[in-house]
Amino acid sequence: MESHILLKGTKEGIRCIFPEDEGIMKIEKMCDEVLKESGRIMYDCSLVIDLQGRESDEEEIIAILRNLVWPSGAKNVVWRSYDPKTRKILKTAGFCIEEYPSYKGSRGRGLFIYKSLRSGQKVEHDSDVFIIGNVNDGSEVWASGNIWIWGKLQGVVHAGCQGDEEAHILAKVFESNQVRIGKLYSSIERNSSYWSKSTLIYAQENTLIFKEI
């Protein structure tokens, strides 16, 4: 599948999400393409150059400036990266760097819990959380990443609790009255079609989507 620079409208401006697995030559080409197709909407806007986990060197950053940022006519540019080396280069060059909310890749190891969480118990973890058991009513799970429950979910879970709205929640049996992803939350009625079913929950355009799987 061919990679592209993905454009996403956010309240911070237009977010240009760069693929993580392409070389500099391909990046230059992709910059030209995106500028040709969508350069008009970038003019006088705020741009967020989201490099995700790319290990970008000085040469690549200059290539992005030359092929995308400067020709776009954007008024503000903010850079995002969770690769430590890239962040250092950007910082040394004096660029404005935004805190990366999801900490993808730089997060710690996923946390595996091989028991049920009982009422009153709370798990907080700066990464993904996997629970092989139930999350009982009255218990809570907060994870900066995804939350996967191989059991019954009745408590409250908050995936992407540091703001990552790309995190998702997966429950083998979904029976929770409330779920949260990033800054979004949703209350659920017991008569929902996915109640007591295996359910995947993710955010799309500021709404939580519940998908029976």
Added chain:
Amino acid sequence: MAARTIVITSGKGGVGKTTTAANLAVELAKIGMKVVAVDADIGLRNLDVVMGLENRIVYTLVDVIEGACRLNQALVRDKRIENLYLLPAAQTRTKDAVTWEQMCEICSMLSGEFDFVLIDSPAGIESGFKNAAAPAQEALVVTTPEISSVRDADRIIGLLESMEKESISLVINRLSPKMIKRGDMLDISDVVEILSVNLIGIVPEDETVIISTNKGEPLTLESTSPAARAFSNLARRLLGEKIPFDELEYVNSKGMLGRIKKFLGL
């Protein structure tokens, strides 16, 4: 040999901790065990009333702790059954009058004299619960088949697990076979699935419980009601007997239809 020290707890109030503690104590004593029921609900004592011993209290657990009397002076012997004693709580003090270390010390002193030390815990998860649970190696968690009660029982089980109790068993109280049949009440399997602990007792809804409590005569003293039989089964299971969980079928057999079927030999 040291006594088995068991805390009877629940989290939520009004689910039948004290009734369970009183009836279990009576039944174990009837079997021949030397039993002391300790009321750890300081300030809101009720075990003495349910056991019908309220008129005979001279000293309390707090008096023992404060050195106002010796332990055996505070113990109230039940004259109706041999080997049954009550260590009452003080009604005029609060939970803060006792620390968990003092409770452990008292129970350790009782442990050498008795076969069973049954501690009736107060509701809640604060110091009163901690004082009651600290000396016990085992726990009986009492719940009714209501969402709120089950949720509180789940909370208590989590706390007991963190205290590393040797065994945690479940007693489901006030089950109504009719309501279960109509789908208006949580089923036994629902409760056990949520709480994931060993089920040891099922006590059906029975109006004789209220009558016996008001009279101060524990059910297990004489009654043959479904609840009395359930408490008897609970005591025997606690002693390791394999008793089938037929408490709800027994209720049905005691009903009018059950009696007609029995008469007709069906």
